[in-house]
Amino acid sequence: MTDFPFAIVGFDMDGTLLDTxxxxxxxxxxxxxxxxxxxxxxxxxxxxxxxxxxxxxxxxxxxxxxxxxxxxxxxxxxxxxxxxxHMIVETAPYPHALAALDTLAAQGVTLAVVTNKLERYAAHILDSLGLKDRFACLIGGDTMGPGNGKPSPAPIYAMIDRCGGGRAAFVGDSIYDVKAAKAANVPVVACSFGFLDRPVADLGADAVIDGFDRLVPTLRRLGGAR
Structure with missing residues (x-):
């Protein structure tokens, strides 16, 4: 048992976990x-x-x-x-992303991916990069059926359910991520290094990180951990 404030942390894929x-x-x-x-x-x-x-x-x-x-x-x-x-010619994790995942897992956090990429494509990429087993669930843009990708909260609710329930946070880089998380009443962290279509401050996230080395302390602050 740890004092980490979130039982589940979900991640967008493109522009968040991976530079695709x-x-x-x-x-x-x-x-x-x-x-x-x-x-x-x-x-x-x-x-x-x-x-x-x-x-x-x-x-x-x-x-x-x-x-x-x-x-x-x-x-x-x-x-x-x-x-x-040609999915994984240049695609790779962002700096410090794997270390952040390791730290969260060591705290007993259940990890998930929620992306608007087709589920089979996302699964292939994660598997090819040796990352798939790090995540308890993967939800793609087609997993929940038509019209139920982000910004719908449906995939966030499904993530929480499939990960066994508990307090959750989400990490993303787009307005779709922020809207989906907020609609599900889940705190959301935005990545300033992602695929932004507007200034990161305009996304309306609860916090912003400039690199994955800041993720764990930012989540602790958001969650009010001891």
Missing amino acids: SGDLAAAVNHALESAGRPTLPVDDIRTMIGGGARHMLAQGMARTGGCTDDELDILHHRLLDYYEA
Whole structure:
């Protein structure tokens, strides 16, 4: 038994636990090129990540001239096919992320991932990086059914239930993460190093960290631990 204030800590994946921007940008640019569109810099695509692949691609298409829903459907499939074959070329954990997970686990905290990425893709990435067994549950953008990805609180509620219940906190980098956690009445920490589409202070998180070396003390402060 420890004095750590949270029994469960959940994490977003893209832009939170893992820097996936290089591989996601490559997939977006593959789809854009296939449609005869100019490619976009990784830094531009980074701000589009967080709401799922279709939403990310729609923003890329809008940036390069727009498209119809039918065209977006076709290009979405092209993006997913490319990404499925090139998921972990550049993807890696952020600095100090694994050490933070180790510290939380040593405190008896149950860890989870809640992402808007398709569950099978998220599982493949975590497994390929040797991280899957660290987490008691993985909830993807399609796990809870249509319309129930973040910012819906449904995946946060499911995370708590699947992790056995108890006081929970969430860590993310997007407005989807913050809205989902707040709707579920769960404290949320925002990562300033993530895939931000606005200043991190404007996300409305309960706390902000500039690196994973600050996560555990920040959670202790949020939880009012002794």
